[in-house]
Amino acid sequence: MDDSLFNSLSTELRRGTLTLAVLSQLQKPQYGYSLVQLLERNGIAMEQSTLYPLLRRLEKQELVTSSWDTTESRPRKYYVLSEYGKEIFGQLKNEWEKTSQELYNLLKGEGPDELD
Template sequence: MLDDELLSTHLQELRRGTVVLACLLILKQPNYGYALLDLLGRRGFAVDANTLYPLLRRLEKQELLTSDWNTEESRPRKFYRTSDRGVALADTLSRGWDELDTAFRTLKGES
């Protein structure tokens, strides 16, 4: 039987790389950080704000995301959107994910 700490550690490792792909896919429609944080959580990608915001900045620096400030509301918000380069990467990563899923199903004897 696995203890909770061991299980939590390995689940965190498993999910870590998936958050980048999830952000690239979700942000094909513009959204701001806090809303993205909530949406990721509701879709099963629980991520801490202290992880998400540096990730968004890194993806923007890598030109995988673009951003614009919306100052029309009382509180200015930075909206992120997946760039063309980010869409291409998301497509490639999605194909890689599908290949891994097939490989895991084969290992489990499900194919």
């Protein structure tokens, strides 16, 4: 088996799911490292080098907002879903649930019968 092909396809498969995973954890404000830890505790490994560009993109798309907390000795940038982000997250979550159930059925051989 070609490992590079598998790795490429696996990365492609994960890309969209990582966005949904990040959005799901931004109901409450999180800073980058806390977000990585939350995801890892739930079985989703994500490098900070992947997370920060994703957070910047989500902010540019107005799905998340950010603010600096300078009360600690080390300033931290916190991210949280915007109202628009909450709406889009709800839609994406519903789409994910529908699509994953359809795919699950296909992979288990429970989809509609094939055409003759």
